[in-house]
Amino acid sequence: MQPKPRGVVTQSPAGRKASSLPPPDPAAQAHSLALQEEIRARIIAAGGWISFAEYMEMALYAPGKGYYMAGQQRFGAAGDFITAPELGSVLGRVLARTLAPGLGHDGILEFGGGSGALAAQIHAALPQVPYHLLEPSPDLQAQQRARCPTVQHLREFPSEWQGVFLANEVLDAMSVAVVEKMPDGSLREMGVMADANGFAWAPSPQPLPAPLLQPLRPYLADWPVGYRTEVCPAATAWLQSLAERLQRGRILLIDYGQEAAAYYHPQRYRGSLRAYHRHHLLEEPFYWPGLCDLTADVNFSTLMETAVASGMRIVWYGPLARFLVSHGLPEVYAELQAQAGAEQRLALNNEIKKLTLPQEMGERFQVLILEKGKEA
Template identity: 60%
Template sequence: MRVERPDFLTHSHGARKASLPVPNADALAHSAALLTHIRQEIAAAGGIISFRRYMELALYTPGLGYYMAGQTRFGAAGDFVTAPEMGRVLAAVLARTLQSDPGPDGILEFGAGSGALAGQILRDLPDTPYTLLEPSPDLQARQQAAVPGIQHRQTLPEHWRGVLLAHEVLDAMPVQVLELDASGQLHECGVRWTGEALEWALLPPPVATPLAARLAPYVPHWPRPYRAEINLTAEAWLREVAARLDSGVILLIDYGHEAAEFYHPQRQTGSLRAYYRHHWLDDPFYLPGLCDLTAHVDFTALMTAAVAAGLEVAFYGNLARFLIEHGLAEVYGALCAQAGDDGIFALNNEIKRLTLPQEMGESFKVLILKKRENV
C-alpha cells in the first residue's frame, strides 16, 4: 500500500526509532488500549498467538485496529501514499480498460481507502454503477465525503456480473510467517508478551504439512535462519470472490513477486513491514494500531488458486507494462490537454513514479482474472 522511496526508509533497530515522529497523547492512549487487548488474547491463549492472529488484531480489531479507527492513513498527512493520491493516471488507464464492458452490475471495489480511486474512475465512467465493499465505518464515512452518493456494502454479494477491483488490498491481509531455524527446522512464527514488550516466538514444529509441502522446493536453497510469509487469507478470499462472480473479471493491483523470486535465497528476512508516517520499519510490534502492517503478494499462489477456482489469467505483468499496453500514451495526451505548465510537470512526475523500475513500475503487479465459460 505504499510507495517505497529511499527517503522514506527507516529501519527500526536501536536508537533510530527516536527519530520517528512522536504521536500525540490521544494516539498513544489508543495504541496502549489495543496493546492491552492483544496482551489479553495472548494470555488467554496460554502465552503465545500466531503472527497471523496478531496482524489481524493489529489491523482489524473493531474500534482499535489500524483500519478500524479514525486516524489519518493516506496521503502526506498519513502513513503512506498510494497511486490514486498521486494523481489521475492509474484511474484513467483503468477506466479506459474497463469501459468497453463493465457488466450490468458495474464495478465493485474492495477496501477503497480514501475513495480517491473510485472518484477518479467515476469521473471518466459516470454512468457505470460503482459500489464499495468497506468494513470500516470510519473509512465508509470518508469515502462518502470524497464521493457523495457512492454505494456501500459490508459483505460480498451472492452474485456479481461485472468487475471486482482490489487495489492494494491483498498486502494488508493477515499472513502466516514461517522461519527456517539454524538447525534446519521449519517453524511458524508467533507473538508473546515478555512483561515489557511484544516479541517474536517460534511455535513448536512441525509446520502443517500443506505449508511445508509448498515450501519444499525452496527450503534446501535457503540460508539459515530464513523467514518468509504465506498469505492463505488472500487465497481463500480469491476463491470466495471467484465463486460469487457469475461473469466478468477480477482485477488485482498490488506489490509482490512470483514464487521463485518471493522465496529467493537472498530474500532472507521476508517482506513483512510496518509503515508509520512515511517510514518503514522491520518491527511489526511498534505502536500497534498506529502502524500499517503489510507483506508482498505471492502472485504464483494467487494464479494457481484462481485457475483452480474456475478463472483464467487474462493479463499478468508489472504495473509499467500494464499502463503502457492499456493506453498510457492516450491518457497522457488527454491529461496534458487539461493541464497547465505546472500540471504537466506534476503529471510527468506521477508517470515516472508509476513506471520507473526503482519506483512502482516493477514492484507493483497487475493481475486480471476472467471467469471461464461453462464452469
C-alpha cells in the same frame, strides 16, 4: 516524503529503528495501549503464544482500535504512505478504459477503496456504470462518501456478481503467517508472546501445519538457517471466494509483489514483512500497535494457481508500467496534458514517473486480470 516503498529488493530493507522516531502524542499512545491490552489478553487466553497472523489481524482490524478501523489519517502526505490513486488521476483513467468494454450489469465492486480517490476517478470516467465499495472501516466509509457521494457501499459480500471485482493494494494488508528455518532444518511458524517490554517473536512449539509447509517445500533446501518468509492463506481463501461468487466478468488485482521463485529466493532471507509510520519504514513490527501499517509482498504465483484451479482464466499479468502503456497511458497522458497548465503538467509528469519508473512503482507493482465466463 516518499510513496510507500515496494518490496522487490532481494532482501528486505533494514528500515529505521523505532527508537529514532519522536513518540506519538498522548492520545495516540492511549489508543495503542488499549489495543495492546486486548492483544495481551488474547495471548494469555491462548496459553502465552499466538500466530503472527492473529496479531496482524488485531493490529490492523480490531474494531475501533486497529490501524484501519480507527480514525487516524493513513493516506497522503499527512498519513503513513501514498498509494497510486493519491498521486493523480492517471491510474483511474487507464483502469476505466480497461474495464469499460467488459462490464456486466452489476458494474464494479472495489474492495477497500482507501480514501475513495480511485473510486472517484473511475466513476467520473464511467458515470453510468454502477460502482460499489466494500469497506469495513466506518471512518473510511465516511471519507469515501464525502469524496464520491454517488458510489454505493455494500454491507456484505454479494453471493453472486456479474461485472468486475477490483482490488488495489488490498492483498498486501491481509494477515500473513511468518515462517522461519530452524537450526535442525525444520520450519516453524513464528508467533507473538507478551513480555515486560511489550511483544516479541517466539517460535511455535508445534510442527508447521501442512497448508503452510506445502508451498514452501520446493525452496526449503536452498534456504540458510534463520531464513524467514511469509505465507498468506487468507489471500488464497479470499480469491477462491471471489471466483465462486463471480458468475461472469473479471477480477483485477494491483499490488506489490512477485512470483514465487523471486518471493522465496535464498537472498530474501528476512522476508518482506514491514511496518510503516509517518512515511518511515520500521524494523520492528510491534511498534505502537494500531498506529502503524503492517504489510507484506504478494505471491502472485499462488494467486494465479488458485485462480486457474477455481475456474478462472488469466487474461493479463505483468508489471504496472507495462500494463499502463499497453492499456492506454499514451492516450490518457495526451488528454490530460492538453487540459493542463504549466504547474499541472509538471505534476502530471511526476505522476507518470512514479507510476512507471522501475525504482518507483513501475516494476514493483504487478497487475493481474482474471476472467470467468464469456465477456459481459
